[in-house]
Amino acid sequence: MIELRKIWYYFTRYIDGFLLVGILTLMSVGLIILYSATGANISKVSHQVINISVALVVMWLVANIPLQQIRRLALPMYVTGLALLIGVTLFGEINNGARRWLDVGITKIQPSELMKIAIPLMMAWYFDKHEITLRLRDYVGATILLMLPVFLILKQPDLGTAILIAASGFYVLFLAGLPWRIIVGLGVAAASSFPFVWATMHDYQRQRIMTLLDPSQDPLGAGYHTIQSSIAIGSGGIIGKGWQNGTQTQLDFLPEQSTDFIFAVFSEEFGLVGNTLLLLLYLVIIGRCMIITANASTQFTRLIAGSITLTFFTYIFVNMGMVSGILPVVGVPLPLISYGGTSMVTMLLGFGILMSIQTHPKLIKT
């Protein structure tokens, strides 16, 4: 009995129970909706169960590593990630018109996925080192660190990932105390540089933005996604059409219904009531993450935790925004719910770091 208790203690000592319950609840919702979205395809659901299990193991492992150890990885991870991204630009495999994967012999990897963790780590590490003497040029340096990978990922082209990584880096800048006047200035600069950005965009990216303004312009092409997902959400009404009864979903009007557009399936079948509960669930998880962030003991851990939390939020907002037709269609999954292994692992790796920050002894109490 005592032995069992001991094992249990060692197994759970670095796990944040509150966060874990929230995550597991979301994943269960995800599996239920995946079952419906795939037309009762058991093999796809079991595959997702495997993805989830792998991701949970990764989370557990990361949660058990103290942050001081992870901190040492910041620079090497960033440099490796950057080198791999350059590798992709030079020798990457072209798939679907984009160069995102790199074949490293044993397996194919997507270096931009590594960057999702490497960027917050690297930038938090950078600000932590310059903590005492934070000057304007430190922010400039950090911005350069951020823009290098973002630029390379934009070139692949992978707009969705580039936005997420840029956001995760911006959050570190913001939380580290980037002066307000600069933030406002950047906003103005971004708005005025729009014509230039427009000129460098790929045709399909421009088309997505045009389609957002008027989906009916291109009902069979890029607008098809937005039109069909809006119909799915809208026709769900207050209580939804019921599990496995969404006509948009089951009659295959919805595109990519198990991955990026799974939220439309959820919305159609569970209605506004379901959406409310789902938003609340996400909000509870974000709230817990914010508490962990606020209680973190060092500038490094605070910045990491804050960036991970806000990036998690960004995933949710961008995905739901694009599915409900207020943002252009960029490839961003709904965290913890969309089908797919890579994003699941990246996401839980982030939660592992948060748990490690919360549960490992804090060196300085403030």
Place this chain on the structure above:
Amino acid sequence: MKHKVELRNHSIELHKFRLRLTVSAGFVMIFFIILYARFYYLQITQQEHYHTLAEANRISILPLVPNRGLIYDRNGKALAQNYSAYALEIVPSKVPDIDATLDELGAIIEITPNDRQRFKKLMKESKRFKSLPIRNRLTDVEIASFATNRYRFPGIEIKARVFRQYPEKEMVSHVVGYISRINDQDLEQLELNGELNNYRGSHHIGKIGIEQSYEKQLHGITGFEEVETDAAGRSIRVLSRTPPVSGNNLILSLDLGLQEAAEKAFGDRRGALVALDPNNGEVLAFVSKPGYDNNLFIGGIDQENWNLLNNSIDRPLNNRALRGVYPPGSTFKPFMALAALELGKRTAEYSMSDPGYFSLPGVDRRYRDWKPGGHGRVNLHKSLVVSCDTYYYSLANDLGIDNIHSFIGQFGLGRKTGIDIEGEVSGLLPSSAWKMKQYKQKWYAGDTISVAIGQGYNLATPLQLAFATMVIANNGKAYLPRLIKQIQNSQTGDIEDVPAKLLYSVNLKPQNFEIVKNALVDVTRPGGTAAKAGINTAYTFAGKTGTSQVIGIKQGERYNEKSINERHRDHAMFIAYAPAENPKIALAVLVENTGTGGSTAAPIARQVFDYFLLGQFPEATIAQFTESVEDHAHEHL
């Protein structure tokens, strides 16, 4: 003092941080409220509107499946074609009790247990809303009797479908391959390649052979039809239409007549034959015996037929020409001879005395020649004509394995030729580095001796041997072997030639090619090992026989064909090209478990040449040849 400053900084830092965090929490709330407002707008304010749209999403976009491209041989004979027929299809979600309905249906239209089994399997793999075939190719009578009973079977309909058919079945199944139903793995692959949209509505995809490797050409572009449907999903009228673009037709370099001639020459023996055009690498014949009826796979093969094919001792599903690896035996010798001349280890004039065996200096073990007592004095020419082993034992010892490896590698042995169907294997051309990597052992001089006569670690596919023969026949030009000759655009009807691709050239002294090639001509003349096959030809014909060992023979024992299990008997090999002075065809023949190359494999080559060069279709079957050469000396190690 310094310490104090840091502490102060720290708490300011923390204060500032928490302020920023609060601001971001505010932003999170604002953005969630925006999302919520959007959901409220869509699901409450506009619910009516979207509900109507969803209901009227009876305007469904139906994919229009393109017709798959056809496959022809070089003379326009059909190898894969399409035909329209009626199929009986069921939408499982509309049928509450499948089994009872099938029983009822069975009273009107014949439904075999195999049909049922296949349908159940399909049901498990597909969405409930998909229309799935229970019976294909309905007869007129069946259509009529279902039509009168249609009201009894909601959810079951007769649909016009296009079916694939392979008229030549076994004869070209290893080249053409087959299409079969798209499975989960195919879907994943399509998704990865971004081709999923183009397969909306497609049920089949190329799985193997030309059907697989040219899938992109054959499939075509899916069209779309905007259709208004009633509440039950039946279409009322077509609103707009983007027609599909049919797949392109493929014209293969394969000569069906030649294929048939080769097939006939094989009789019921197992084996493979690959014939190439030495002037451009086109594959003229590509035989792997036995073949299988590729039509069986199109609709999903039933268990019974699958077991029959998969468990057959003759392994009909195994593409021997592409994936079968065999020791090349004495067909390896011409390449050894070229190495000897080119690397200066032998001259054409040099001769040695063959006592019937070879021993490494200071070692007792004797490597025997196939002919007891030996061949007497042997020079390079004679060594090829009579296929003297001893000559090559001693030559190999002088060359060393790594010279052999790098020189003969130029002829394409030990690596894939790059032919345009998938699944090719690379065979094995051993080297000392390979052995170290594979077995963590150093290379022994004795290993080289058996390599010299194409045994030991040596392994090659019939396709590789044909490739190597082509490179000799055309004096060093390594063309990419390819089955595709032309592509016909389905829209314009224009036929575009697929150009020959010269991979590289093997630059040897012309006189060295000549010395070896002269000897290869004499192989098919009186005194040569393929003399019988070369009798009374209207053209000059060059070749080399070989025997590929299936089981090892112990030191001091003799191979006795009659005492050995048929499946353990040696394989017969023959590589050849003709006409010798201006080669139009180069080939490799392998006949499994029939003994020597001269007696069984060479006659097949002869018949193939007779057809190709003279237009004579083979009449004598291989059995007659074998009888007439009973007395032929057994060529062996």
